[in-house]
Amino acid sequence: MLGPHARPFVDAALVAALVAALVAAGCTAGSSSSPGPSRAMSVVATTTVFADLVARVGGERVSVSSLVPKGGEVHTFDPTPSKATRVAEADLLVMNGLGLDDWLGRLVTDSGARATILVLGEDLPGARYIEGEEGTQRNPHLWLDVSYAEGYVARIRDALKAADPAGGTTYDANAEAYAGRLRELDTWAKSTMQAIPVDARRVIAFHDALPYFARAYGLEIVGLILPAPGQDPSAGYVASLIDEIRRTGVRVTLSEVQFSPALARTIATETGGTLVSDFYSDTLGDPPVDSYEGLIRWDVERIAAALR
Numbered sequence: 001m002l003g004p005h006a007r008p009f010v011d012a013a014l015v016a017a018l019v020a021a022l023v024a025a026g027c028t029a030g031s032s033s034s035p036g037p038s039r040a041m042s043v044v045a046t047t048t049v050f051a052d053l054v055a056r057v058g059g060e061r062v063s064v065s066s067l068v069p070k071g072g073e074v075h076t077f078d079p080t081p082s083k084a085t086r087v088a089e090a091d092l093l094v095m096n097g098l099g100l101d102d103w104l105g106r107l108v109t110d111s112g113a114r115a116t117i118l119v120l121g122e123d124l125p126g127a128r129y130i131e132g133e134e135g136t137q138r139n140p141h142l143w144l145d146v147s148y149a150e151g152y153v154a155r156i157r158d159a160l161k162a163a164d165p166a167g168g169t170t171y172d173a174n175a176e177a178y179a180g181r182l183r184e185l186d187t188w189a190k191s192t193m194q195a196i197p198v199d200a201r202r203v204i205a206f207h208d209a210l211p212y213f214a215r216a217y218g219l220e221i222v223g224l225i226l227p228a229p230g231q232d233p234s235a236g237y238v239a240s241l242i243d244e245i246r247r248t249g250v251r252v253t254l255s256e257v258q259f260s261p262a263l264a265r266t267i268a269t270e271t272g273g274t275l276v277s278d279f280y281s282d283t284l285g286d287p288p289v290d291s292y293e294g295l296i297r298w299d300v301e302r303i304a305a306a307l308r
């Protein structure tokens with residue numbers, strides 16, 4: 001059970017083995033005591049964004065990690081075998097669903113994991129879904145509308161409480177405080193975007209990540225550089241996109257950190273527009289974009305600066 005990587009903790013392992021032996025021999029020390037300090041609940045999320053939301057609600061009671069590393073691409077992610085071990089050992093698995101991170105299902109099957117899987121994006125109460133890219137029924141990027149991220153947080157709270165009832169009051173308090181911060185963030189994002197003239201609030205997005213963000217904060221997505229994740233645009237597609245940019249006069253092109261900016265840069269140069277090369281959608285990054293709140297602040301500020 002304990003591999004060579006556990007060697008520095010050999011004393012703890014010996015104690016655990018000794019306790020296990022005592023329990024096996026019927027020498028329990030009483031039903032109210034537990035063998036050593038209780039371990040943090042292990043939560044494994046598909047992306048850094050969801051991992052951050054879990055950390056905000058779970059606090060010190062959870063140890064959370066992301067399968068896709070920061071800066072990684074979730075749609076086309078190909079998990080290595082080492083990820084299966086982490087999935088197998090998790091107490092709770094957290095994913096978005098709606099085609100974003102379906103590869104987790106294969107990982108669960110391959111690893112024999114039996115943890116509960118929390119699906120944040122499917123049938124989210126109160127959500128008005130927007131049609132997705134080719135091949136998906138509904139666009140999965142709900143979290144980029146902060147009010148929907150608040151729905152994710154409620155689901156995370158409920159799942160943590162179910163998995164760890166002893167932490168119920170902690171999870172309730174953390175979720176309530178965090179939801180309050182998200183409501184302030186939502187109000188700030190709306191007022192910042194509304195300060196920009198309506199006609200100017202138009203962009204070319206990189207992939208189809210922004211329909212919920214656009215609807216919530218009053219932005220028009222005039223075109224996409226990637227027709228679908230993992231699908232390079234053809235020369236004909238790029239040519240018609242450039243025509244569309246010239247025809248509509250849209251000035252700002254967004255490139256996202258998990259994709260190469262080369263094509264977006266070419267398109268922005270070709271059309272004389274502004275390129276925002278460090279936009280965040282599906283992944284967190286280095287500070288100040290190392291949290292979900294940081295991501296939203298960064299994106300709104302980058303868009304507002306480019307559109308002004």
Ligand SMILES: [Zn+2]
Nearest residue numbers: 075207209282
């Ligand atoms: Zn995406």
